[in-house]
Amino acid sequence: MGFAVLGFSSPPFPTGRLYSANGCSSATNGGGAVENPIHKVKPTVAVPxxxxxxxxxxxxxxxxxxxxxxxxxxxxxxxxxxxxxxxxxxxxxxxxxxxxxxxxxxxxxxxxxxxxxxxxxxxxxxxxxxxxxxxxxxxxxxxxxxxVPEFHARFSAKGKVYHYKIYNDTIMDPFQRHYAYHSVYKLNTAVMREAAKHCIGRHDFSAFVNVSRNDRVLDPVKTIFRFDIIEMVVFFYHED
Structure with missing residues (x-):
C-alpha cells in the first residue's frame, strides 16, 4: 500500500468571504461578524x-x-x-x-x-x-x-446515466452474478421498448424523496432524456 508525500503552499487569503473553523462558509450580518442564533458574535478567521x-x-x-x-x-x-x-x-x-x-x-x-x-x-x-x-x-x-468555488458535486450535476443489466437465461453466468439481475423467464424486448417510451420526458419524482432523511430536493420534477433497451450476446455456454 503506497503513500505519497504531499506538498502544498498557502497563498494570500481570498477576500470578500468569511469561513468558520470547520472550513464551511458562514453567513455574515453585513458587518463582518457571523450571525448566531442567540445573537452572540463568534470570532471568525479569514482563511482560504x-x-x-x-x-x-x-x-x-x-x-x-x-x-x-x-x-x-x-x-x-x-x-x-x-x-x-x-x-x-x-x-x-x-x-x-x-x-x-x-x-x-x-x-x-x-x-x-x-x-x-x-x-x-x-x-x-x-x-x-x-x-x-x-x-x-x-x-x-x-x-x-x-x-471553481461555485461547483457542487450534487447541485451542479447536469444529468446522470444509469445502467441496469438483466441476465436472461436459465442458468446464471457466475462471472456476472454481481453485475446483473438474473431472470429465467424470457423477456419480450419489443414490449419493453414500447413501455420505455412512456418513461421519457418530464416527471414528478416526489414519491421517491426520502423526507425522513432530509434529501433537500430543490425540484422533484426531472427529465428522462433516454431509455434504451439493448440486447447483448450471452457468452456463457451450457448444453440444453
Whole structure:
C-alpha cells in the first residue's frame, strides 16, 4: 500500500468571504461578524478555501452503498478516511459530498464528489497517487482536479446515466452474478421498448424523496432524456 508525500503552499487569503473553523462558509450580518442564533458574535478567521473535484469508480459488491456510515463500510466513508489521513483535516473540515447515493451492491464508473481544503496543492499527482494507494483495489479515484468555488458535486450535476443489466437465461453466468439481475423467464424486448417510451420526458419524482432523511430536493420534477433497451450476446455456454 503506497503513500505519497504531499506538498502544498498557502497563498494570500481570498477576500470578500468569511469561513468558520470547520472550513464551511458562514453567513455574515453585513458587518463582518457571523450571525448566531442567540445573537452572540463568534470570532471568525479569514482563511482560504480551495475546492477539489473527484471522479470515482467502484465495485460496490462488498459495501453498504455510498452514503457515510461507519459499519458496515461505505464508499464515502473509505474515501473520506483516506482524505483525512492525507490532508490531516477533520471530517467537518473536508465537507466531502458526492453527486448522488448508490445503494448496497451498486457500482459506479463516474461518481463525482468534491471536498475542500484551507490550502492549495502544488501538484495533484501526489494526492491522486496517495488516495489510490490508501483505498482498497475495488475503489479507484479516476481523476482529481481543481474546481471553481461555485461547483457542487450534487447541485451542479447536469444529468446522470444509469445502467441496469438483466441476465436472461436459465442458468446464471457466475462471472456476472454481481453485475446483473438474473431472470429465467424470457423477456419480450419489443414490449419493453414500447413501455420505455412512456418513461421519457418530464416527471414528478416526489414519491421517491426520502423526507425522513432530509434529501433537500430543490425540484422533484426531472427529465428522462433516454431509455434504451439493448440486447447483448450471452457468452456463457451450457448444453440444453
Amino acid at each position: 478555501q480551495y475546492k477539489w473535484r473527484l471522479v470515482i469508480a467502484y465495485d460496490g459488491t462488498h459495501y453498504a452503498g455510498w452514503q457515510f456510515q461507519l459499519s458496515p463500510p461505505t464508499i464515502q466513508c473509505l474515501v473520506e478516511n483516506a482524505l483525512i489521513r492525507i490532508t490531516k483535516l477533520g471530517r467537518e473540515d473536508l465537507c466531502f459530498v458526492g453527486a448522488g447515493r448508490t445503494d448496497a451492491g451498486v457500482h459506479a464508473w463516474g461518481q463525482v464528489a468534491h471536498f475542500v481544503t484551507p490550502f492549495n496543492y502544488d501538484s495533484l499527482e501526489s494526492i491522486h497517487a496517495a488516495l489510490n494507494g490508501l483505498l482498497p483495489s475495488d475503489i479507484r479515484v479516476r481523476d482529481i482536479s481543481a474546481a
